[in-house]
Amino acid sequence: MEFLDTITGFFLALIIFISNFLAGLIIMIGILRSIWIYFKKDRNFIEQLREVRAIRMVIGNSFSLSLSILVGASILKTALNPTWNEIGILTAIILLRTFLTYVLMHNVDEDKKEIEDNGEEE
Numbered sequence: 001m002e003f004l005d006t007i008t009g010f011f012l013a014l015i016i017f018i019s020n021f022l023a024g025l026i027i028m029i030g031i032l033r034s035i036w037i038y039f040k041k042d043r044n045f046i047e048q049l050r051e052v053r054a055i056r057m058v059i060g061n062s063f064s065l066s067l068s069i070l071v072g073a074s075i076l077k078t079a080l081n082p083t084w085n086e087i088g089i090l091t092a093i094i095l096l097r098t099f100l101t102y103v104l105m106h107n108v109d110e111d112k113k114e115i116e117d118n119g120e121e122e
Contacts, residue, residue, distance in 0.1 A: 012076050019073035023066040030062025053111040060108040067097045067104075 034055040071094055078090045 009080060012080055016073045016076050016080075019069050019076070023069040023073070026062050026066045026069070030059050033058050033062075053114065057108050057111050060104045060111075064101045064104045064108070067101045071097050 074093050078086045
């Protein structure tokens with residue numbers, strides 16, 4: 001039985017590591033995509049405003065996905081060491097990350113609607 005616990009712990013630790021790595025990679029890709037959008041061409045003021053909104057959407061989506069992955073990794077981490085202290089910390093982390101994801105997605109949706117409305121006016 002101890003062998004099974006060791007194997008399970010190893011795979012959970014590996015999944016947690018991969019999840020944390022992927023979350024960081026997703027944020028990095030979002031930042032690089034945003035930089036690419038910003039520097040890709042010369043533009044007038046109106047185009048620049050649209051691109052700033054597009055950048056916010058790219059970064060917001062990247063952060064939202066990364067936060068969701070990190071919540072899953074935190075749950076798995078707590079499964080390895082389920083003390084009341086860890087469960088309390090996990091609850092606070094999940095609440096904070098869920099709130100941040102909600103705010104990010106709300107802002108992304110507003111920017112998306114604003115871009116669509118401005119596109120229809122022209």
